Every structure is written in structure tokens, then in C-alpha cells.
Amino acid sequence: MLQKTHSAAGLVAAEIILVRQGVPFLSWEAAGAILLGCLAGTLADVDKPGSTMAKVLFPLSAFLKLLHVRHRTLTHSALFIAALALAASPLPALYYWVFVTAYASHTAIDLLNENGVQLFWPIKGKIRLLPKFIAIDTGSASETAFRWIVLLVSLWIPISTIWF
Numbered sequence: 148m149l150q151k152t153h154s155a156a157g158l159v160a161a162e163i164i165l166v167r168q169g170v171p172f173l174s175w176e177a178a179g180a181i182l183l184g185c186l187a188g189t190l191a192d193v194d195k196p197g198s199t200m201a202k203v204l205f206p207l208s209a210f211l212k213l214l215h216v217r218h219r220t221l222t223h224s225a226l227f228i229a230a231l232a233l234a235a236s237p238l239p240a241l242y243y244w245v246f247v248t249a250y251a252s253h254t255a256i257d258l259l260n261e262n263g264v265q266l267f268w269p270i271k272g273k274i275r276l277l278p279k280f281i282a283i284d285t286g287s288a289s290e291t292a293f294r295w296i297v298l299l300v301s302l303w304i305p306i307s308t309i310w311f
């Protein structure tokens with residue numbers, strides 16, 4: 148999926164945590180959490196040469212390349228998410244949950260991609276949740292439609308919490 152789709156999913160992840168923790172949407176804490184969510188949602192693609200995250204986190208992406216870490220493997224795996232969750236544990240609860248959930252949202256939506264994810268890395272074999280004919284190809288019209296749905300959800304969550 149494209150970076151903007153992952154940012155949108157990270158945004159929804161952050162909003163879910165804000166609702167669960169009862170943090171008002173119109174607060175500085177919420178603004179920080181949303182920014183963190185949008186960034187953390189895109190982080191896993193540091194393993195994709197040429198991606199924005201690989202450029203931003205250049206030393207790290209070069210290191211992964213050196214180790215021959217391939218796209219949608221280590222950084223997208225359940226094991227890595229668990230390790231990251233452990234490493235992030237000193238963070239304050241709100242930012243901790245936003246970071247972990249937004250990071251995991253990346254793998255969750257990549258599972259809808261037609262190439263799938265090596266979810267149980269280092270065990271080989273990619274997992275895909277959708278049958279190939281409806282799986283979402285990166286940059287395709289179905290990804291655009293998917294992103295609009297995610298964005299609509301991201302609008303609906305704060306509107307529904309503020310109104311109801």
C-alpha cells in the first residue's frame with residue numbers, strides 16, 4: 148500500500164486509542180497522538196528501497212539492505228511488532244498504545260495486498276487475507292477506494308464522539 152494509505156490507517160488507529168482512553172479530540176495530547184499515529188503507520192516500509200520512510204530513516208534502511216532484509220518481511224512481522232512493543236514500553240500509555248497500534252495497522256492493511264506479508268518471519272511464506280482477485284494492488288483504483296473508506300472512518304470517529 149502507498150504511504151498515504153498507511154498514514155490514514157495510522158490516523159484511525161490513533162483515534163481508536165483516543166476514544167478508548169477518553170482523551171478529548173480537541174487537545175494538544177490528541178494532536179500529538181494523531182501525528183504519531185500518521186507517522187508510525189508508515190514506519191514499517193523502511194524496508195522498501197526508494198520509499199519515503201527508507202529515505203527519511205536512511206541509515207536504518209541502508210542497514211536493512213545490507214542485511215538483505217526484503218520488503219514485507221522482518222519489519223512487517225508479528226515478532227518485530229512484539230519486540231517494538233516491548234522496546235516502546237517506557238512511553239506514556241497514550242503514546243505507547245498509539246505507536247504500537249498504528250505500527251501494527253501497517254501490517255494489518257498490507258495483509259489485504261495481493262503480495263501478502265511474511266507475518267510469521269523468520270518462518271517463510273507470505274500471508275494474504277483476501278483471495279487474489281479481490282486483493283488490493285499497491286497504487287490501484289481499489290487502493291484509492293480503500294483509502295477513501297479509511298478516511299471516511301477517520302472523519303466519522305471524532306464526529307460521532309463529539310456529537311453523541
Ligand SMILES: [Zn+2]
Nearest residue numbers: 148191192257
Ligand atoms: Zn508495508
